Amino acid sequence: MNGPSLEEVLRHRRVLVCVGAGGVGKTTLAAAVAMRAAALGRSALVCTIDPARRLANALGLTWLGNAPTEVSAEVLAGAGIRLAAPLQNRFYQTLSTALAGSQEYIALERLGQLRDRSDVQLIVLDTPPTAHALDFLDAPSRILDFLDNEAARWLLDPALRASRLSLRLAHWGGGVAAKTIGRIIGGDTLEELAAFLGAVSGMNQGFRERARAVRALLASPETGFLLVAGASPERREEALRFHAVLGDRGLQRDGVVVNRVQEQPPASAETELEGLPEPLRGALARTLGEARALAERDRLSVRLLRDGTAPVPLVAVPRFPSEIHDLRALWRAGSYLLGEAAIL
Amino acid sequence: MSGLLDRRLLLVTGKGGVGKSTVAASLALRLASAGLRTLLCEVNADRRLGRMLGHPGVGPEVTPVEPNLSMVDLEPDAAMREYVLSKIRLERVYRAVFENRMVRYFLRFVPSLAETVMLGKVMWHLRQWPDAPGGFDRIVLDLPATGHALTLLGVPQSLVSALPSGPMSTEAGWMLDLLTDPVITSAVLVSLPEELPVNETLELAQALRSRLRVRVGAVVLNQSVESRFGKADLSALASRPGLTALVQTYEEDARRSEEAVERLRAIDAPLVQLPRLVTPEVGRGELVSLGDALAEGLR
Numbered sequence: 001m002n003g004p005s006l007e008e009v010l011r012h013r014r015v016l017v018c019v020g021a022g023g024v025g026k027t028t029l030a031a032a033v034a035m036r037a038a039a040l041g042r043s044a045l046v047c048t049i050d051p052a053r054r055l056a057n058a059l060g061l062t063w064l065g066n067a068p069t070e071v072s073a074e075v076l077a078g079a080g081i082r083l084a085a086p087l088q089n090r091f092y093q094t095l096s097t098a099l100a101g102s103q104e105y106i107a108l109e110r111l112g113q114l115r116d117r118s119d120v121q122l123i124v125l126d127t128p129p130t131a132h133a134l135d136f137l138d139a140p141s142r143i144l145d146f147l148d149n150e151a152a153r154w155l156l157d158p159a160l161r162a163s164r165l166s167l168r169l170a171h172w173g174g175g176v177a178a179k180t181i182g183r184i185i186g187g188d189t190l191e192e193l194a195a196f197l198g199a200v201s202g203m204n205q206g207f208r209e210r211a212r213a214v215r216a217l218l219a220s221p222e223t224g225f226l227l228v229a230g231a232s233p234e235r236r237e238e239a240l241r242f243h244a245v246l247g248d249r250g251l252q253r254d255g256v257v258v259n260r261v262q263e264q265p266p267a268s269a270e271t272e273l274e275g276l277p278e279p280l281r282g283a284l285a286r287t288l289g290e291a292r293a294l295a296e297r298d299r300l301s302v303r304l305l306r307d308g309t310a311p312v313p314l315v316a317v318p319r320f321p322s323e324i325h326d327l328r329a330l331w332r333a334g335s336y337l338l339g340e341a342a343i344l
Numbered sequence: 345m346s347g348l349l350d351r352r353l354l355l356v357t358g359k360g361g362v363g364k365s366t367v368a369a370s371l372a373l374r375l376a377s378a379g380l381r382t383l384l385c386e387v388n389a390d391r392r393l394g395r396m397l398g399h400p401g402v403g404p405e406v407t408p409v410e411p412n413l414s415m416v417d418l419e420p421d422a423a424m425r426e427y428v429l430s431k432i433r434l435e436r437v438y439r440a441v442f443e444n445r446m447v448r449y450f451l452r453f454v455p456s457l458a459e460t461v462m463l464g465k466v467m468w469h470l471r472q473w474p475d476a477p478g479g480f481d482r483i484v485l486d487l488p489a490t491g492h493a494l495t496l497l498g499v500p501q502s503l504v505s506a507l508p509s510g511p512m513s514t515e516a517g518w519m520l521d522l523l524t525d526p527v528i529t530s531a532v533l534v535s536l537p538e539e540l541p542v543n544e545t546l547e548l549a550q551a552l553r554s555r556l557r558v559r560v561g562a563v564v565l566n567q568s569v570e571s572r573f574g575k576a577d578l579s580a581l582a583s584r585p586g587l588t589a590l591v592q593t594y595e596e597d598a599r600r601s602e603e604a605v606e607r608l609r610a611i612d613a614p615l616v617q618l619p620r621l622v623t624p625e626v627g628r629g630e631l632v633s634l635g636d637a638l639a640e641g642l643r
Contacts, residue, residue, distance in 0.1 A: 023361020023489075023541075230361065233625045269586035280580060283572050284587055287594050293622040300624060 020228035030126035048126035224254030231298035358534035368486035374635030376412035530561025568617035571598035616641030
């Protein structure tokens, strides 16, 4: 493998951001990464801004809220995973239940806060399944752009901190402008936004500093990006585009994970067809042909991804016979991430 | 005849990565080949459908691409301008308000504004009589993934409930009427034979029905695998480890498909299973055959 391996990344990174299209298994792999980092002796926190409760599903928890929650040592032990003693209390995750649309801001808030915690050595950030999966990267700049703008400063005038922004909006331009905007965007939305901006303006300076810090953090040497890709043709092209975007922005590309790769049936399978009666033989031959075609398709995808993303380390994680929704399966997925097991 | 393909607006949605765009493109090709003038819309999707169908240049303008088929990739900025300016009553106000620098900054932070104007554009086309010049018999809307789709479709309802009566509330009112009219609009929910996508499909169906009152016209189980082997077959393969593993893997996939079908039956709508494709690329040939399979399954 060229460059640093994923194990190096897990050992030394401060922040690891998992990016990729919706449905490729980002959340699951983010959980696997954090678990393996914890097992390597680091306190790891995995944070998702996905409104669905998938991370909780993956970790076998029934509930996750906005506050970091501990996965108990008993749960881990029950799944056959033993962690070194000091780590038992340090495997945290958090789930933001922010409303759609505010997710990116809330995520930044969380990332900013979490980063300041001295008890967390690695933050693994799972990103939301947006149509444009990399919008997230622009959130700090958008916020700073907004806060530093003359117009926005007026809107968020410190003198107004005590008053409700919605009131201010209602008086804006004799109310016509606010009313018109309200009519286009919906009164409740306007209220929501006003409340959000009101909250922001109340902590304007701190917020600005955090947004700046987060923007710096995303670009800093402490932070790396793990691109999660699927092996299907559509997924492959998408992943190559994401990879290019990350590079264009000068962000650190720590690794590419191709998830759910179909493996070839053994070479002996064709010989085994000999002497079998029809129609069983025909059905088997057809099934075998399809399985080979699928595996070949995935092999081609992995090769194209490897060529397109070199020298960034790439690992392929095979499709598991059943879905990953317990800790044991997560651990197994992790063995491919760390090169303890490998395909292709 | 009153099947799904008779609805004028088909809303295709599901969890990310389940094949929504593939299903939307297949449906649109099928409708167009049946002689129906069809508009295929995607929502700010980087021209994905355009690339899939070999028309990569289609942008935010409605563009005829093939006989009976037009396409558009809705984009918030273009839709915003077009939509607001199309309201004659607001034209004067648009310049005064929406071209104000301060307001533009402000609007970038409104979560559902983009959705409102993009949905408005689709609904405007739906509202035109099909036989009017440039009218469409069918509109296929390739929606974003679940959460964003619900936000998008929920916009007229929240506008109606939040606004006092006036021009915008009237706009939202007819949009809501069209969306909730089961004769005009049907949602097509795309799923995969995996636990989480099925969970999400069930939640989505529930939200569409009870919260948004949008009819679910069909559930499509993509990449479905049908059982081919029984216990007797497996015992016939006793001394053949490679084939045994092959059959086990295949039957595991088939079992998952069956399980998904069983769970998806809880949704009161026809269920169509699309076969798993093993080709290296999904090209036009595959889309056409999926379209045929959809039409067949919905008969």
